[in-house]
Amino acid sequence: MKFSKQNNKAVHSGEAEASPPAKKPVTVLHVDDDPNDTTLLQVACARAAVDFQLQNVGDGLEVIHYLSGAGKYADRERYEIPGLVLLDLKMPRATGWEILKWIRGHALLNHLPVIVLSGSELQEDKLRAFEGGATSYLVKPPNFNSLVNMVKDIGAQLPILPQPKVGGV
Amino acid sequence: MAETASQLFLLRLSRRASVAVILVGGLVLAGWLLHVQILKSAGRGFIAMNPLTALLFIIAGFALIRAGQRSRKRPDLVVMICGIIIVLGGATKIAECALGVDLNLDQMLFQRQVNSGGPYGPNEIAMNTALSFVCCGAALLLLDMQTKRGIRPAQTFIIIEGLLALLALIGYGYRVLPLYSFGSKLPMALNTAICFELFAIAAITVRPSRGLMMVITSDTTGGAMARRLLPAAIFIPLILGALLFSSEKHGFFATESGISLFAFANIVLFTGVVWWNAKLLFWAEEERLKAMEKLKRMAADLERSNTELQQFAYVASHDLTEPLRMVVSYLELLNSRAGEKLDAQEREFIGYASDGARRMQHLIQDLLAYARVDTRGRPLEPTDCERVLASVMANLKVAIAESQTVVEHDPLPTVEGDVVQLTQVFQNLIGNAIKFHGKQAPRIHVGAVRRNGEWVFDVKDNGIGIDPKNFERIFVLFQRLHTRQEYPGTGMGLAICKKIVERHGGRIWVESKPGEGTAFYFTIAAKNEKANGH
Numbered sequence: 027m028k029f030s031k032q033n034n035k036a037v038h039s040g041e042a043e044a045s046p047p048a049k050k051p052v053t054v055l056h057v058d059d060d061p062n063d064t065t066l067l068q069v070a071c072a073r074a075a076v077d078f079q080l081q082n083v084g085d086g087l088e089v090i091h092y093l094s095g096a097g098k099y100a101d102r103e104r105y106e107i108p109g110l111v112l113l114d115l116k117m118p119r120a121t122g123w124e125i126l127k128w129i130r131g132h133a134l135l136n137h138l139p140v141i142v143l144s145g146s147e148l149q150e151d152k153l154r155a156f157e158g159g160a161t162s163y164l165v166k167p168p169n170f171n172s173l174v175n176m177v178k179d180i181g182a183q184l185p186i187l188p189q190p191k192v193g194g195v
Numbered sequence: 196m197a198e199t200a201s202q203l204f205l206l207r208l209s210r211r212a213s214v215a216v217i218l219v220g221g222l223v224l225a226g227w228l229l230h231v232q233i234l235k236s237a238g239r240g241f242i243a244m245n246p247l248t249a250l251l252f253i254i255a256g257f258a259l260i261r262a263g264q265r266s267r268k269r270p271d272l273v274v275m276i277c278g279i280i281i282v283l284g285g286a287t288k289i290a291e292c293a294l295g296v297d298l299n300l301d302q303m304l305f306q307r308q309v310n311s312g313g314p315y316g317p318n319e320i321a322m323n324t325a326l327s328f329v330c331c332g333a334a335l336l337l338l339d340m341q342t343k344r345g346i347r348p349a350q351t352f353i354i355i356e357g358l359l360a361l362l363a364l365i366g367y368g369y370r371v372l373p374l375y376s377f378g379s380k381l382p383m384a385l386n387t388a389i390c391f392e393l394f395a396i397a398a399i400t401v402r403p404s405r406g407l408m409m410v411i412t413s414d415t416t417g418g419a420m421a422r423r424l425l426p427a428a429i430f431i432p433l434i435l436g437a438l439l440f441s442s443e444k445h446g447f448f449a450t451e452s453g454i455s456l457f458a459f460a461n462i463v464l465f466t467g468v469v470w471w472n473a474k475l476l477f478w479a480e481e482e483r484l485k486a487m488e489k490l491k492r493m494a495a496d497l498e499r500s501n502t503e504l505q506q507f508a509y510v511a512s513h514d515l516t517e518p519l520r521m522v523v524s525y526l527e528l529l530n531s532r533a534g535e536k537l538d539a540q541e542r543e544f545i546g547y548a549s550d551g552a553r554r555m556q557h558l559i560q561d562l563l564a565y566a567r568v569d570t571r572g573r574p575l576e577p578t579d580c581e582r583v584l585a586s587v588m589a590n591l592k593v594a595i596a597e598s599q600t601v602v603e604h605d606p607l608p609t610v611e612g613d614v615v616q617l618t619q620v621f622q623n624l625i626g627n628a629i630k631f632h633g634k635q636a637p638r639i640h641v642g643a644v645r646r647n648g649e650w651v652f653d654v655k656d657n658g659i660g661i662d663p664k665n666f667e668r669i670f671v672l673f674q675r676l677h678t679r680q681e682y683p684g685t686g687m688g689l690a691i692c693k694k695i696v697e698r699h700g701g702r703i704w705v706e707s708k709p710g711e712g713t714a715f716y717f718t719i720a721a722k723n724e725k726a727n728g729h
């Protein structure tokens with residue numbers, strides 16, 4: 027789709043070089059304001075025994091601060107740049123659409139994989155997400171077991187997703 | 196085409212006028228036969244109608260009666276032959292005069308009497324009579340012909356002939372000789388002129404839904420105006436002219452004053468009539484504009500209500516399903532984490548709660564599907580029902596295999612429809628047929644028959660059947676005939692089918708007997724479409 031073969035080459039070469047020390051687990055940034063969804067996703071990740079780390083941010087503006095490294099998020103040891111963003115659409119203070127637009131407009135972060143994870147299965151939302159540059163669109167599963175399976179799939183897909191080029195990583 | 200009251204009135208008028216023409220012609224022939232002068236002419240001292248003229252009138256009247264009874268599309272051969280005879284009758288007389296030949300056809304019948312004639316010499320057909328007959332015959336010949344622009348030549352001929360006769364009648368009325376005889380020794384007889392007028396009336400009204408008559412008989416303001424103004428246009432000048440003549444004859448005033456008064460009276464009367472008509476049209480237009488305003492308001496209301504419905508559906512899709520997702524997910528989580536610590540009954544309770552939440556999820560989805568039939572409907576376009584059935588079979592593959600269902604079908608047509616919605620209908624009906632099976636494996640038959648301009652589809656099964664008292668109920672929203680333990684379902688499938696079929700302009704109904712299978716029928720309008728393989 028949008029991502030050229032160059033990025034893949036970068037990932038693959040990155041992986042080849044980084045073999046000896048234990049690879050730091052990729053951070054997946056979950057953007058959702060609903061604590062229920064957050065809890066369920068955390069439990070599902072534990073149940074699926076995935077090897078990525080889940081970080082949650084519940085506010086639209088906070089996400090932008092996190093990704094820009096503003097305020098407390100300057101501590102990149104604690105708040106790593108994510109390798110994947112799971113983005114809900116209905117957020118306070120900045121909607122999912124606005125966050126997506128911000129990411130895609132960012133000089134360094136614009137290739138960050140973003141999966142829209144929404145409760146809506148309406149066609150117009152899907153179209154709008156892809157037009158806005160989303161990597162993929164997933165509908166929040168209606169029950170827990172499906173959620174666990176979805177998390178397992180994401181974990182399996184993570185290594186082959188193109189990573190953003192960020193200086194110093 | 197349904198006939199308006201005016202059209203029926205005109206057809207009756209045509210028939211009566213034709214009968215009158217035949218009668219007069221018959222009486223004249225009887226007069227010649229029995230040597231009775233009164234029957235042959237309009238009165239004492241008037242010229243008698245020529246026997247050939249009478250014969251031609253009888254043929255013309257008969258042809259018009261026949262034309263009024265037959266279908267209007269295909270030209271009637273008999274009417275055309277009558278037309279040709281009449282044209283020949285008139286044309287030979289004209290040719291005689293033009294070429295100076297004397298065929299004396301008009302003196303063939305009752306030769307001796309005709310030749311002895313009366314005070315006016317041998318009774319020949321007058322020139323204007325001959326010309327009028329040519330027009331009558333031509334009108335009969337071309338009665339149903341209509342050019343692409345809607346011009347009907349027959350009307351022109353009828354008008355010419357009618358005007359010639361009208362001229363003669365006015366001449367007789369006002370006693371002006373030149374008007375009713377030109378170029379021949381003998382003028383058109385009075386009863387001949389009357390018969391020509393009757394023929395003109397009969398011929399112009401025999402096709403009340405076409406040409407001139409179409410406007411006059413139509414339900415439009417134009418028709419109303421024509422019906423009011425035409426009698427005025429005909430009778431006002433006639434009456435005023437007659438008044439002028441009689442007042443001059445009685446010497447009330449001189450010619451100049453008479454004519455000035457005549458002009459004055461015409462102006463006053465016609466201005467009055469036109470003004471009265473204009474007022475009527477004005478009121479009619481006002482009513483129409485008010486009705487249009489009302490219609491526009493109703494359309495705007497409908498538009499708004501539709502938008503609200505779509506917004507509601509959008510909200511329902513997002514906000515109603517979310518809490519349900521929570522309930523279902525947490526219950527599952529609870530079950531898997533605390534399951535061992537609970538006893539059997541407590542786990543059952545959790546199960547019931549989960550079931551309830553899942554049922555609600557299905558209900559919301561079906562409710563949305565019901566609302567979307569209209570709001571998400573695609574415009575109707577040619578849809579191949581064979582392919583629809585094929586995709587339905589693919590969708591129901593698992594259910595068909597598990598229940599060992601056999602589905603047969605007749606060739607299905609292509610109809611104007613929304614492919615997604617037609618798929619829903621077939622899938623619902625066939626899915627039900629599979630679900631509600633009895634002891635035997637389901638056997639389903641899908642067919643289509645074309646009847647009265649529509650396709651009647653049927654889905655027949657050998658399942659448990661439906662009690663006739665429930666035939667109406669099953670199409671109602673949320674109505675189910677069984678408990679959830681007996682058969683699963685939300686009670687919306689048939690309601691959605693009904694809405695879709697009605698959106699396509701059709702009807703849906705069921706025939707069944709308990710224990711003897713069920714047949715669902717629904718119709719889709721057939722509009723110039725082709726059936727596959729037919």
